[in-house]
Amino acid sequence: MTSFLLKAQEVTDSTTVKLLPDENWWGGVVRDGHLMPFETDQEYSIDLWGNNEGNQIQPLLLSDKGRVIWSESPIKFTVDNQEIKVGSYGTPIEVSNPDGSSNLKTALAYASSEYFPASGKIPDTLLFTKPQYNTWIELTYNQNQKDIIEYAENIINNEFPPGVLMIDDNWQEDYGKWQFHEGRFQDPKAMIDSLHDMGFKVMLWVCPFVSPDSDVYRELESKNYLIQEATGDNNPLIVRWWNGASAVLDFTNPGAVSWYGEQLGRLRDTYGIDGFKFDAGDSYFYNQPLKSYKEVSPNEHTLTFQQFGLEYPLNEYRASWKMGGQPLAQRLHDKGHNWDDLQMLIPQMLLQGLIGYPFNAPDMIGGGEFGSFRNLEEVDQELIVRSAQVHALMPMMQFSVAPWRVLDEEHLGAVQKAVKLREQYLPVIMDLVQQASQDGQPIVRPMEYDFPGEGYHDIKDQFMLGPDILVAPVLKRGTTSRMVTLPKGEWTWKGKTFFGGNRIEVDADLNELPIFKKI
Secondary structure (H helix, E strand, O other): OOOEEOOOOOOOEEEEEEOOOOOOEEEEEHHHHHHOOEOOOOOEEEEOOOOOOOOEEEEEEEEOOOOEEEOOOOEEEEEEOOEEEEEEOOOOOEEEOOOOOOOHHHHHHHHHHHHOOOOOOOOOOHHHHOOEEEOHHHHOOOOOHHHHHHHHHHHHHOOOOOOEEEEOOOOEEEOOEEEEOOOOOOOHHHHHHHHHHHOOEEEEEEOOEEOOOOHHHHHHHHOOOEOEEOOOOOOEOOEEEOOEEEEEEOOOOHHHHHHHHHHHHHHHHHHOOOEEEEOOOOHHHHOOOEEEOOOOOHHHHHHHHHHHHOOOOOEEEOOEEOOOOOOOOEEOOOOOOOHHHHHHHHHHHHHHHHOOOOOEEOOOOOOOOHHHHOOHHHOOHHHHHHHHHHHHOOOOOEEOOOHHHHOOHHHHHHHHHHHHHHHHOHHHHHHHHHHHHHHOOOOEEOHHHHOOOOOOOOOOOOEEEOOOEEEOOOOOOOOOEEEEEEOOOEEEEOOEEEEOOEEEEEEOOOOOOOEEEEO
């Protein structure tokens, strides 16, 4: 085996792009989507080498004048003083359409065709056609057979449709030891069979980490399947992450990839597991002196973990690098149970689509912080309803906290209505999913994408589902009305016709999600 030492990063190419009058830019980091578009008077700086900010990134910038900035390598860029300064770590920077004679839609079309062409494939359709249910909030680190079955039964008993059920972290014996914990799962095969009989497909949470001093750790160390420290002693690298300190499987090593595939294949063949939630793999875990089987950047370590997931149509990723156009389900990073984070969902989801990740999910309804749901008096029921309404017409819809546990009858009914509303629009959503697999167009889009040059670039509280459906969720607490920007033309909602080209105020009580269809 040959081990390569990660070299210090060095900028090999740089350029400065002057912003055109009234030009706006998107790209780079999904977690900062709410800060975009970058405008002529804005200051912003980011370095993507070994830094994915906990979510998807691309070495890409797009403007509403049709300009595209791309590099095959990680980039860093600064927006300041009406210019963008870009540096690349390894490959040349490409600037397309320098005269700015087009728009955001054509910019993405060019970038998609040239740099991350659509694969023609989609993730498992059940991820789109039914809500997803994740056991994290209800069970946290006590994933167990009895409570998982009870959770699934309550989904059906409360008239929610069965879909994908994700069994989250700590179902396993140890990190890297991908076997059901015998103390909490007496008969995992019977459990999976029962879930299948109820109409669910089942995913398991996995990650690239390995617990030190376990028997699996010693086996993988002996085979040199773990990323090593930069010293000459060949000791496995130990990284700190949210659950402690672990070794890291080296996905640049074909032997390690085969071993991991064998572990997941055994779960599939023995128990009938349908797919996997691939967590972690963030590039910042690899942004330190280390040795690996192949010499790659921290970002490419993330890439190799993602490429593994292409073998599984039922998948989910949160950390991604340069996987635009591929059939991977991309989830937003964990959101808090608060209105500020709710207001970030739309711009961050829209940025995912703009940089090549159209098959996306806006985290968990109501937020992914399990501590927020321990004390029912602290649960904001209205927030959960409005969060469900944002999810309803997104590509995917994911529950974790059990609505029937934390909501009263009125608010539970409003969430159930949001699920039923989604069912009405499934034909539209699935048509857009298929289109995205062919040409890379986003499923949900910013206003600027379909109505270029009309001053809609900074609208972050409404979105387009395809070119003809405008969705305007309520995003503020205690509000039963909102202002909606309607583009030119005729639009309908609740049997009424509205003439666009202006802003209108609409009522939207707890049960309502304003949806306008273009005539």
